[in-house]
Amino acid sequence: xxxxxxxxxxxxxxxxxxxxxxxxxxxxxxxxxxxxxxxxxxxxxxxxxxxxxxxxxxxxxxxxxxxxxxxxxxxxxxxxxxxxxxxxxxxxxxxxxxxxxxxxxxxxxxxxxxxxxxxxxxxxxxxxxxxxxxxxxxxxxxxxxxxxxxxxxxxxxxxxxxxxxxxxxxxxxxxxxxxxxxxxxxxxxxxxxxxxxxxxxxxxxxxxxxxxxxxxxxxxxxxxxxxxxxxxxxxxxxxxxxxxxxxxxxxxxxxxxxxxxxxxxxxxxxxxxxxxxxxxxxxxxxxxxxxxxxxxxxxxxxxxxxxxxxxxxxxxxxxxxxxxxxxxxxxxxxxxxxxxxxxxxxxxxxxxxxxxxxxxxxxxxxxxxxxxxxxxxxxxxxxxxxxxxxxxxxxxxxxxxxxxxxxxxxxxxxxxxxxxxxxxxxxxxxxxxxxxxxxxxxxxxxxxxxxxxxxxxxxxxxxxxxxxxxxxxxxxxxxxxxxxxxxxxxxxxxxxxxxxxxx
Numbered sequence: 001x002x003x004x005x006x007x008x009x010x011x012x013x014x015x016x017x018x019x020x021x022x023x024x025x026x027x028x029x030x031x032x033x034x035x036x037x038x039x040x041x042x043x044x045x046x047x048x049x050x051x052x053x054x055x056x057x058x059x060x061x062x063x064x065x066x067x068x069x070x071x072x073x074x075x076x077x078x079x080x081x082x083x084x085x086x087x088x089x090x091x092x093x094x095x096x097x098x099x100x101x102x103x104x105x106x107x108x109x110x111x112x113x114x115x116x117x118x119x120x121x122x123x124x125x126x127x128x129x130x131x132x133x134x135x136x137x138x139x140x141x142x143x144x145x146x147x148x149x150x151x152x153x154x155x156x157x158x159x160x161x162x163x164x165x166x167x168x169x170x171x172x173x174x175x176x177x178x179x180x181x182x183x184x185x186x187x188x189x190x191x192x193x194x195x196x197x198x199x200x201x202x203x204x205x206x207x208x209x210x211x212x213x214x215x216x217x218x219x220x221x222x223x224x225x226x227x228x229x230x231x232x233x234x235x236x237x238x239x240x241x242x243x244x245x246x247x248x249x250x251x252x253x254x255x256x257x258x259x260x261x262x263x264x265x266x267x268x269x270x271x272x273x274x275x276x277x278x279x280x281x282x283x284x285x286x287x288x289x290x291x292x293x294x295x296x297x298x299x300x301x302x303x304x305x306x307x308x309x310x311x312x313x314x315x316x317x318x319x320x321x322x323x324x325x326x327x328x329x330x331x332x333x334x335x336x337x338x339x340x341x342x343x344x345x346x347x348x349x350x351x352x353x354x355x356x357x358x359x360x361x362x363x364x365x366x367x368x369x370x371x372x373x374x375x376x377x378x379x380x381x382x383x384x385x386x387x388x389x390x391x392x393x394x395x396x397x398x399x400x401x402x403x404x405x406x407x408x409x410x411x412x413x414x415x416x417x418x419x420x421x422x423x424x425x426x427x428x429x430x431x432x433x434x435x436x437x438x439x440x441x442x443x444x445x446x447x448x449x450x451x452x453x454x455x456x457x458x459x460x461x462x463x464x465x466x467x468x469x470x471x472x473x474x475x476x477x478x479x480x481x482x483x484x485x486x487x488x489x490x491x492x493x494x495x496x497x498x499x500x501x502x503x
Contacts, residue, residue, distance in 0.1 A: 006233070022255060026194065026489050027255035029194035032199070045215050056185035080432045082431070089211075091196070127487070154350055156168065220269070223466045229246070255470075266366055274445075284439060320351070342414075354390055356382060362374060391421065
């Protein structure tokens with residue numbers, strides 16, 4: 001087993017494995033460990049660096065610097081410039097997310113069968129069986145009482161008062177301390193991010209990890225993928241280093257992310273008109289509640305409460321999310337003395353968000369420099385459900401006893417009193433008025449039965465190729481309406497097991 005990090009210019013690095021997996025996030029790490037458990041030698045090629053808990057930064061600023069692509073400064077191109085948040089390190093976004101575990105809803109498989117010709121009962125049962133296994137292996141448990149913190153307790157209190165279904169989250173975390181450090185990586189090493197379990201297991205089984213190594217091209221011999229190549233990139237200086245090439249004797253799994261997987265295939269000469277198409281997301285935005293007593297939202301699980309009561313109609317998910325002071329300040333309007341005065345209420349503020357199950361379809365395109373660009377603008381019907389989600393968050397704050405609500409919407413008052421929140425239903429429908437991010441991404445290499453309208457089939461196998469598999473969220477053809485990590489891992493395991501069986 002080897003871990004090869006950045007190599008300066010000079011002697012090129014050459015390796016060989018049975019399978020090469022591009023990317024090490026939820027999909028890539030799961031695909032890699034599945035292949036390794038099947039007796040194959042696996043090489044993981046990861047664009048970002050390796051970080052252990054002792055290396056994790058203590059601030060979200062540090063996480064943006066060390067763990068996110070381009071400092072988290074990738075933005076959608078469209079009506080509004082909304083950040084696209086993705087991890088860029090060994091373990092991918094599993095290191096910097098809240099490890100939320102949600103099973104794939106049954107209606108998703110019905111939708112896939114109806115709209116894309118895939119996802120029959122046998123397929124669904126296979127995915128659910130894998131999810132059962134993952135829940136046991138990665139310790140999916142409800143956020144324990146000691147780790148909930150007041151923000152999560154207040155959200156439960158407000159939702160219960162309004163009478164809609166809600167719950168404390170299930171997450172892949174052993175013995176959560178409630179340190180509020182999920183977004184920076186869990187320094188206590190309780191979160192089951194895949195750099196702490198699946199990837200080390202791959203190495204113990206004889207596999208290799210090549211980090212700081214953006215894949216530039218997949219090489220083919222007729223219809224077979226035979227190698228992955230690129231050039232090392234220093235994680236701090238961005239200096240280009242030595243070239244690398246990893247030969248794949250049996251197959252390649254592409255799990256480079258929704259934004260990078262389609263671009264990598266394009267750059268490698270794969271000809272498919274659907275590459276980059278079908279991009280979908282959960283645009284999320286916060287509403288802040290101000291309470292009389294301190295909330296101290298950074299005490300307790302970063303995310304610990306959620307509701308899917310409105311997932312199908314009108315189409316949004318509600319959840320708690322805690323941000324530190326340095327990040328919160330960028331989401332409140334104002335500057336100078338006015339902003340400083342507003343931040344004096346930091347301890348009394350709870351931040352909850354709506355994640356819109358948007359129907360808008362965007363596209364991932366390649367820029368002239370070869371980097372991905374996401375073209376995406378919410379349509380009017382999505383903005384209506386987006387706005388309704390904001391209103392529901394505000395209503396829950398009021399039901400929980402908030403003395404005021406901070407909508408953080410351009411064109412709205414800084415504060416709304418409890419008897420004023422109906423004004424949110426008349427808030428602007430221009431996406432530029434909202435402080436939103438895209439965190440759950442889908443599509444770009446979507447699966448489907450018809451090769452004319454999809455990139456891969458329900459085995460994850462790219463149409464027209466014998467051993468090239470998509471192993472990440474880019475294969476997902478619809479918006480799930482729930483946190484996607486569980487689905488991504490289950491699909492990756494399912495696809496990789498099929499790859500082994502066909503070898």
